[in-house]
Amino acid sequence: MKKFNIVLFEPEIPQNTGNIARLCACTGTNLFLIGKLGFSLSDKYTKRAGLDYWENVNLEKFDTLEELQNQYKDANFYYLTTKSKKSFFDVEFKEGDFLVFGPETRGLPEKLLKENQINAVTIPMLENQRSLNLSNSVAIVLYEAIRQNRLKAKSKMWNVI
Numbered sequence: 001m002k003k004f005n006i007v008l009f010e011p012e013i014p015q016n017t018g019n020i021a022r023l024c025a026c027t028g029t030n031l032f033l034i035g036k037l038g039f040s041l042s043d044k045y046t047k048r049a050g051l052d053y054w055e056n057v058n059l060e061k062f063d064t065l066e067e068l069q070n071q072y073k074d075a076n077f078y079y080l081t082t083k084s085k086k087s088f089f090d091v092e093f094k095e096g097d098f099l100v101f102g103p104e105t106r107g108l109p110e111k112l113l114k115e116n117q118i119n120a121v122t123i124p125m126l127e128n129q130r131s132l133n134l135s136n137s138v139a140i141v142l143y144e145a146i147r148q149n150r151l152k153a154k155s156k157m158w159n160v161i
Contacts, residue, residue, distance in 0.1 A: 002095035005030045010103045012038030019135035025053035033061045084120040093145035
């Protein structure tokens with residue numbers, strides 16, 4: 001069975017990455033860390049947030065997003081940003097998709113978003129609000145993707161959720 005893929009581009013806050021790792025372990029989702037991290041994976045805050053789930057996370061590290069994209073040329077990549085008008089609710093996710101999130105303080109690079117406008121999506125929020133917490137955003141989008149595919153496939157794996 002294909003899995004969903006969470007991509008964190010240059011994450012900065014260890015607790016967010018730990019929480020996301022735990023989410024990935026609990027959902028069978030792959031986790032990809034891209035570029036320079038704002039912390040060490042051995043950081044006590046990263047470990048604490050991920051608890052004892054780290055051993056159940058399929059984690060890969062890439063130096064650049066291009067390396068990851070080249071390895072998975074046929075996959076769909078969706079870029080989460082506050083700089084898009086297209087809601088993630090309008091996307092039909094399928095297993096194997098990559099959900100790409102940027103660093104907490106600056107988001108994904110403008111150039112990347114311009115090159116991938118068609119797949120740049122946002123989580124709707126009230127006007128004049130900057131953004132949601134990264135780990136919350138990942139959970140929101142991932143569970144929508146799971147919900148959509150559970151309804152399509154009636155996968156036994158997701159019947160308990």
